[in-house]
Amino acid sequence: MRLLTVVYLTSLFFYSPFFVYADEPEKKPKTDAMLFGHVVSGKEHVAFATIVVEGTTIASAADGTGHFKMTNLPVGKQTVVISAIGYKTLKKEVELRANESVTLYAQLETDNIGIEQVVVSADRNEKSRTHTPTIVNSINPKLFQRTQSVTLSEGLNFSPGLRMENNCQNCGFSQVRMNGLEGPYSQVLINSRPVFSGLAGVYGLELIPANMIERVEVIRGGGSSMYGSNAIAGTINLITKDPIANRFSAAISQAFSGMGQDYEASNDYNIDLNGSLVSDDYKTGLSLFGFHRKRDPLDANGDGFSEMSSIENVTVGSRLFQRISGRGKITLDYFHINESRRGGNKFDLPKHEADITESVMHRINSAAVNFDLLLRDYDKFSAFISMQDVSRDSYYGAEQDLSAYGETGDLTYSAGIQYIRHLDNFLFSPATITSGLESNGSSLTDEKLGYYDPDEDKHYGNTLVADQKMATQAGFIQSEWKIDKLVISTGLRLDHYTIEDKANSTSDIKGDVLSPRVNLLYDVTGFFKFRAGFARGFRAPQIFDEDLHIETSGSRKVLHKNDESLRQESSNSFTASLDFSNSSGPWQYQLLVEGFYTQLINPFANEYGTPDEDGVVIYTRVNAESGAKVHGVNLELNASPSDRLQFQSGFTFQKSTFEEPQEFGETRFFRTPDTYGYLSMNYNPYMLFNVAFTCNYTGPMLVPYFGSRLDKPAEGQLNKSDSFFDIGVKLSYDIRITENVKLQVNGGVKNLFDSFQNDFDTGIDRDPAYIYGPLSPRTIYLGLKIGNL
Known part of the structure; x- marks a missing residue:
């Protein structure tokens, strides 16, 4: 009965059945309408930018030189959306005609700190984070690379309000605390779905490799x-x-x-x-x-x-x-x-x-x-x-x-x-x-x-x-x-x-x-x-x-x-x-x-x-x-x-x-410091050389102790920990092998x-x-x- 009520209330807002292709045109023959272009930022081409025809699932991507081609597009006025990590999303309107081609020159502005990045976590709709009523922080692959994060757990320290901790000397059971609350108070999602179980969560944040992640969105x-x-x-x-x-x-x-x-x-x-x-x-x-x-x-x-x-x-x-x-x-x-x-x-x-x-x-x-x-x-x-x-x-x-x-x-x-x-x-x-x-x-x-x-x-x-x-x-x-x-x-x-x-x-x-x-x-x-x-x-x-x-x-x-x-x-x-x-x-x-x-x-x-x-x-x-x-x-x-x-x-x-x-x-609360934070700085002295500096601060906290140094271990005692500064430095240098392939040599200290x-x-x-x-x-x-x- 409860779910029937929800279904009824939900359907009031649809104004159409679930499975109807509303306003979907009948299948038409190929239009041969083509779109060519290249994506640049300043004088540099942007490799692998994504190009999407708005309101459709039609998409393409620039190649390693920043050029792209799209064929058999819908005719008429269309809005083309160009996006890439580290750049502001650009929308351009084009007029497409059958059997004709259009050339699009896309000049992207840099967005080095992700002010206008697109997020989905706030309400399950894709939109710029500047337009969401809920604050959404994003951890992208660049940060995982700068911090030399092998797994997801290492990168989570670099988002406001988050702190990773190890809870066991023997097996490394770890958890992430958000705004001071223990790990089970946070819902871990995979592609917006809550399938990350309690059993997987015992060691899960250290199980997931960083190289499978496009980004992490935190609310x-x-x-x-x-x-x-x-x-x-x-x-x-x-x-x-x-x-x-x-x-x-x-x-x-x-x-x-x-x-x-x-x-x-x-x-x-x-x-x-x-x-x-x-x-x-x-x-x-x-x-x-x-x-x-x-x-x-x-x-x-x-x-x-x-x-x-x-x-x-x-x-x-x-x-x-x-x-x-x-x-x-x-x-x-x-x-x-x-x-x-x-x-x-x-x-x-x-x-x-x-x-x-x-x-x-x-x-x-x-x-x-x-x-x-x-x-x-x-x-x-x-x-x-x-x-x-x-x-x-x-x-x-x-x-x-x-x-x-x-x-x-x-x-x-x-x-x-x-x-x-x-x-x-x-x-x-x-x-x-x-x-x-x-x-x-x-x-x-x-x-x-x-x-x-x-x-x-x-x-x-x-x-x-x-x-x-x-x-x-x-x-x-x-x-x-x-x-x-x-x-x-x-x-x-x-x-x-x-x-x-x-x-x-x-x-x-x-x-x-x-x-x-x-x-x-x-x-x-x-x-x-x-x-x-x-x-x-x-x-x-x-x-x-x-x-x-x-x-x-x-x-x-x-x-x-x-x-x-x-x-x-x-x-x-x-x-x-x-x-x-x-x-x-x-x-x-x-x-x-x-x-x-x-x-x-x-x-x-x-x-x-x-x-x-x-x-x-x-x-x-x-x-x-x-x-x-x-x-x-x-x-x-x-x-x-x-x-x-x-x-x-x-x-x-x-x-x-x-x-x-x-x-x-x-x-x-135990194991919960009153102060903690992070710092990340990235510097490119010139195009192929990069220096990354990171720091994590953990303030004092109360930690229960039931160990061998006590006369009565079963009764335990409450200790106050020191504060910690975890500082890291990473250097990397790119060597061009071909126009589209690079070899990177990197090293550093955590x-x-x-x-x-x-x-x-x-x-x-x-x-x-x-x-x-x-x-x-x-x-x-x-x-x-x-x-x-």
Whole structure:
């Protein structure tokens, strides 16, 4: 009944059936109308720019010399859109006639700091970020390259309000915090679809290679009205690479972590492969990518136990598009990740013969199909289905524990339809209506494997730890109005979720959540904009990513579980910002000041148990008796005085507190610094030489410690960490092999001054969760890259 109501309300705004090619002309013979041209910026040609006929799926791309050709175009007045990374999008109107050709000269203006880049995450519609009522930050491939980010996790430190952290010495379990909230408060999307499961999220941000990503779009603040559960802190949307031209690249790099220290350095070897093929008529395109990584473990304090785990990763994937008409397009995505990692000690022995081993092997298959159909002039219908299957073998054990082997399986899916309708007048002004239906779900099983004990001559059977199924049906609708200088966006999403956990014999948990969102943008002067917004979000009482990770030592093993009476957590999120951006001659600059306030209702908190006779400790997730709040200010300053120099920075001041004292009598959130930020500077002294400088700052934070240095480890103590400056430098030089192919030689240092934790716990009884600060010590790297750079 609920979804029928949503369907009815949605259909009121369509004014046409879903599957009708509204105003779609009958198929016509070839027109032989042709468009030739070249794309330049100043005196330099722009290679591989994208050229699109607006209102159609007809597209092409410039070649390596900046020239392009398009044939059999629709006749009449057409708007041609030319875009490229690092340049402002240009629109030009042309008159096309049958059997005639037109030459188009496109002069693009540089956009070195991405002021006017096109984004999709705010409301699922493509538009310039300067026109979105919601602030959208984008991390593009150039930043991944400047920071020598091998995986997604390393690049996320360079966006306002985001901070990556490592949570385990043994296996490297990591998470990203947004505006001070833990990782599960952020919704990770792949091509705007929520298929990144809780199991994949345990190590997922370090599983995904940077070379498969076209860009990452980040929205801070509640986004549940468009994307569903777990988007209280915001969304991180991974956009994979699209095939736009015939091109290729291959890269190899070697890094050494811990150089110049008393301990043995860790080798980190990486290979990247990328390529794309597009048919002559640009109706079919295929992109391929491959990634291989092999990293040795790192023992930073000489106790024989790792602080950084060993990693071996092989990833392959592709994206295929087929234009089925002038206004229809099908896109297929697939990638496979095979990764193994291990931490602890005695890596040359089988896992159960080491003193401590935390080891996992992931086999992840992810696939998606998306169908887009343009209707009328600018309307758009989309249908999609995405699935991700994760199979994990694990061992979390200490002191030669034969019972620590496990197997976990997880299938996640997301399917739905969406319709974007442009109306000349709705209520009081022109409007864009976005509406849709979604069905999301997951099925997760986790087993502890049986074993044979020769001392007792006894076989132990498998033990079911978790068997959880979650299904969510949702409908959403949003309307955006533009009235002179004011843009108003209102959205509403209804979610109905059902959670079943057979392993813990709990009855089905059901809930209905109505999530509203309101955002507005006021264009004060054209280059000075004010934004404000409110969103309501929620987290269902499901299994979360940290529940599927076990902290292990010789003295204790930490397990996570939900309290039987755990209720959903809700939030009210408020944001307000002032955004100043302008260009003056060669100068571009942007200053953003954003205030945020998030109120958590029935917030999740941990109750720490005491070790039983087997050393097992239960961390129980409960609803805190009182609420919590997170508030602060994000600052962002970007500037570019010329094409040769770009400067990007961000800094966050924030407080995250419970209303009443929690563990250790403390109201502040643990592992959450009040201040953190980043700096990135890129300089091209001349065309083929590049210098990149980066810095990450992490302020002091409270970190619980339950380790071997305490008289009563079970009681623990609360420590305050130091602050850290992680500074990096990268140099690269391009060598022209042909007009279209370059060889790049690069090298540099991460964490130049070795600003790294110096009080790691030691020995078999250490607390592996007592880890904070930068992800790695001083790291020196060298690399080669060849292709259409």
